[in-house]
Amino acid sequence: MFKGNKIRIAALSALIASLCGFKAVGQDVDALGSYSPYSIFGIGKMSYEGSAYNHAMGGIGIGMRDNGYINYVNPAAITARDTLSFMLDFGLNQQNHYNKDNMTRSAYNVFNMQNVAFTFPIYKKSAFIVGISPFSDVGYKFQYTETDPDIVASMGDVKYRKYGTGSIYQLFFGGAVLLFDRISIGAQAIYYFGYLNKHNDILFNSSSMYNTIYTGWDYKVHCFSGKFGLQYIQPIKRNNSQLVIGGTYRLGNNLKGDMVKYAFSAADTVLYNGAGKASLDIADELGVGISYRVNDKWAVGVDYVQQNWYGSSFPDNSMWTNFSAADARYYRAGFEFTPNMYDIRYYMKRVTYRAGAYFEQSYMKVNGHQVNSFGITFGASFPIYRWHNAVSVAVDIGQRGTLRHNLVRERYINFIININLHDIWFVKYRYD
Numbered sequence: 001m002f003k004g005n006k007i008r009i010a011a012l013s014a015l016i017a018s019l020c021g022f023k024a025v026g027q028d029v030d031a032l033g034s035y036s037p038y039s040i041f042g043i044g045k046m047s048y049e050g051s052a053y054n055h056a057m058g059g060i061g062i063g064m065r066d067n068g069y070i071n072y073v074n075p076a077a078i079t080a081r082d083t084l085s086f087m088l089d090f091g092l093n094q095q096n097h098y099n100k101d102n103m104t105r106s107a108y109n110v111f112n113m114q115n116v117a118f119t120f121p122i123y124k125k126s127a128f129i130v131g132i133s134p135f136s137d138v139g140y141k142f143q144y145t146e147t148d149p150d151i152v153a154s155m156g157d158v159k160y161r162k163y164g165t166g167s168i169y170q171l172f173f174g175g176a177v178l179l180f181d182r183i184s185i186g187a188q189a190i191y192y193f194g195y196l197n198k199h200n201d202i203l204f205n206s207s208s209m210y211n212t213i214y215t216g217w218d219y220k221v222h223c224f225s226g227k228f229g230l231q232y233i234q235p236i237k238r239n240n241s242q243l244v245i246g247g248t249y250r251l252g253n254n255l256k257g258d259m260v261k262y263a264f265s266a267a268d269t270v271l272y273n274g275a276g277k278a279s280l281d282i283a284d285e286l287g288v289g290i291s292y293r294v295n296d297k298w299a300v301g302v303d304y305v306q307q308n309w310y311g312s313s314f315p316d317n318s319m320w321t322n323f324s325a326a327d328a329r330y331y332r333a334g335f336e337f338t339p340n341m342y343d344i345r346y347y348m349k350r351v352t353y354r355a356g357a358y359f360e361q362s363y364m365k366v367n368g369h370q371v372n373s374f375g376i377t378f379g380a381s382f383p384i385y386r387w388h389n390a391v392s393v394a395v396d397i398g399q400r401g402t403l404r405h406n407l408v409r410e411r412y413i414n415f416i417i418n419i420n421l422h423d424i425w426f427v428k429y430r431y432d
Contacts, residue, residue, distance in 0.1 A: 056379025057334025058356025062289025075186030156206030
């Protein structure tokens with residue numbers, strides 16, 4: 001009698017503790033657009049902002065200005081442009097993850113969109129931008145087998161499967177203006193939207209007495225927010241160089257929408273079904289950056305970003321006694337070098353080469369320890385045709401988490417490719 005109660009309590013506890021999301025029994029658990037075991041918490045893993053231009057330099061962009069690339073990391077940076085230039089940027093990323101904990105190893109590869117952005121002039125020294133990019137991603141899939149001898153003896157082969165899918169995207173549009181040739185001010189209106197689905201199943205593979213149990217949290221959320229940017233440009237006569245100091249501020253907000261939490265068995269027996277209003281916090285963000293550029297030859301920069309997640313609320317927080325939100329901090333540095341962008345004889349001298357590094361303290365605190373990541377980046381922009389048209393690539397090699405403190409060590413190699421299209425419109429030619 002005692003053993004039977006123990007088994008039922010264990011199964012019920014697993015059911016309750018795993019109420020984290022299932023959408024449909026037949027859904028393909030391999031259809032992930034991103035991957036990280038840590039995306040099981042909160043709103044998932046934060047996506048890296050920017051294109052291959054930024055990523056190849058460790059993710060910097062707050063203090064960077066370049067008239068050949070769209071830099072939407074700082075809304076004020078889009079005034080760095082030719083007066084009549086129109087620019088389009090489209091990017092894709094491919095992620096390769098290799099994970100290990102104290103007992104198992106796993107690997108996963110995914111492919112997803114990086115960004116789409118379009119910018120054009122408004123009036124003289126002002127510009128407009130519109131684009132879309134991921135803000136956070138949920139993507140994980142792992143399974144473990146029950147080892148308790150009492151449960152195995154009574155229920156046979158019991159497995160616990162956890163997986164999650166979904167993303168929150170940011171659709172942004174904004175403008176910037178350059179004042180006195182020294183100060184650029186910009187702002188973006190941001191619309192967040194997306195789905196997050198967190199799934200957990202209890203699989204009874206060898207017993208006909210028990211049906212597989214599916215549990216779930218489904219979120220459909222959205223909200224408006226904004227981001228502001230500032231850059232101060234100080235020209236330096238020596239070497240025709242310039243120093244740029246930048247700052248950004250993103251407003252915090254609350255993602256609202258619909259939430260469904262439910263549990264049912266493979267026999268279509270509804271164990272629990274509840275619908276309500278979703279409420280997920282987005283932290284405010286403050287960033288500062290500085291860069292130094294010499295002519296069209298080389299540039300170097302550093303960024304610091306802080307996101308105030310401490311005390312943030314997520315509906316499924318109560319399911320994770322080992323998780324809490326903490327303030328996130330990002331440290332980034334990078335540089336770029338172009339041997340001779342006007343060389344007409346040797347193509348490789350016109351290529352821009354980039355490299356960087358970063359260290360990040362994420363908003364996730366697991367088992368009392370903040371989940372950190374670090375990595376190195378490198379890449380290049382290969383010019384095509386004329387103007388600033390180019391194909392930009394970036395490689396990000398890094399590690400998230402550790403094997404200590406009962407955490408998961410996640411090592412990854414990410415590839416990003418962007419198509420940079422640039423053209424001059426409304427030019428009246430003197431000769432046909």
